Amino acid sequence: MVQATNKNERAEKTRQRILDAAARLFRERGYASVSLRVIATAAEMKAGSVYYHFKSKEEIVLEVLNVGIELVFSAVESSYEKNREHADAETLISRAVFAHLETLLKHTDYTSANVRIYGQVPENIRSDALNVRRKYEGLWDDILKTASSRGTFKSDLDMRIFRLMLIGSLNATLEWFDPVQGSIEELAKNYSQILLNGLLGDK
């Protein structure tokens, strides 16, 4: 049985190498323009061999998509669980914003593959990936509901729009954030400040 386990582990590693290569390439060039040949080359194999691990290119992209959003979901969920009992509205939200940004920008291959290529994949893949997206939106709805019971929100704001703006603006940082120009901590501080208190006023 040791033999079989070794083989499984080896296969698992190869599988992972293919996924890593695919995520990086999808992020850089989009979905359709990345061929199975270049994925295989980047994973140090020949194209035909990939089909031992995945039954199609679509199966690869679906897994890349889901890993990307699950990473962010887990980070934000764990931040929420740490703070949900006692933290005030400001802390709850700013810690979750930080968790989202940190994961998003530290696993950019998978997360930005998700943000950037979601709109390019075939319809059936998109609807599979939609479930995880919905789950993540639901998590933020919970966070905002808890936060609203611990602080005062402006009554003229639509909370669905706020949530969509929040997630959309965080994800958009993928298109321009450069760790050389600024830290994730500074970025998160600015985003939380704007979302919670806005640009106007002298603080």
Place this chain on the structure above:
Amino acid sequence: MVQATNKNERAEKTRQRILDAAARLFRERGYASVSLRVIATAAEMKAGSVYYHFKSKEEIVLEVLNVGIELVFSAVESSYEKNREHADAETLISRAVFAHLETLLKHTDYTSANVRIYGQVPENIRSDALNVRRKYEGLWDDILKTASSRGTFKSDLDMRIFRLMLIGSLNATLEWFDPVQGSIEELAKNYSQILLNGLLGDK
């Protein structure tokens, strides 16, 4: 000369039909997966005929990209010119936010082609399209500078980050906004309120 003009007008119309079809298809499916054959079919021609009007697929996508961002630029610039003399910070910014959203969401084929496929096109096209993007960012820097001389901004905010968040969050509405579910006016009001005053407080 009438004959020649008629011919030119006819060619111009056909050219426009090709661009419209390409913008819609690029928006729906991304850049690489849209073939010249389907663009031609959507424009009611055969593939070979497209090459009478454009010398390559890249020439088509570059024009779609630039039309998209120029539309938004012009709308925001004209809002700025109307208000730059007398309006206060809040008015200046919220009017510009509205102008951006209205144009973005009413010409979705061109504008969302730009937002969604910019990261997928060949490198040389991207650097051509970058000029117009830079010009648009510069316009917002001007608006924010004028606004800051008419109101008080929080001193701990990085204005470059604010500008990037603003443009990023507005563009992200393309991924979810549905005119059946809500009006652009309501959307713009919520976005301006958040960006200027934040979620917290009872206003």
Place this chain on the structure above:
DNA sequence: GTCTATATGCCGATAGAC
């Protein structure tokens, strides 16, 4: 598990008739 070889088909672009 990975290889080579190959089936089958669509791609961008061009040539030349009309």
Place this chain on the structure above:
DNA sequence: GTCTATCGGCATATAGAC
């Protein structure tokens, strides 16, 4: 201006040797 026909190339996926 638009058509048909076609070039050369690269795509996904499969078959079968090792």
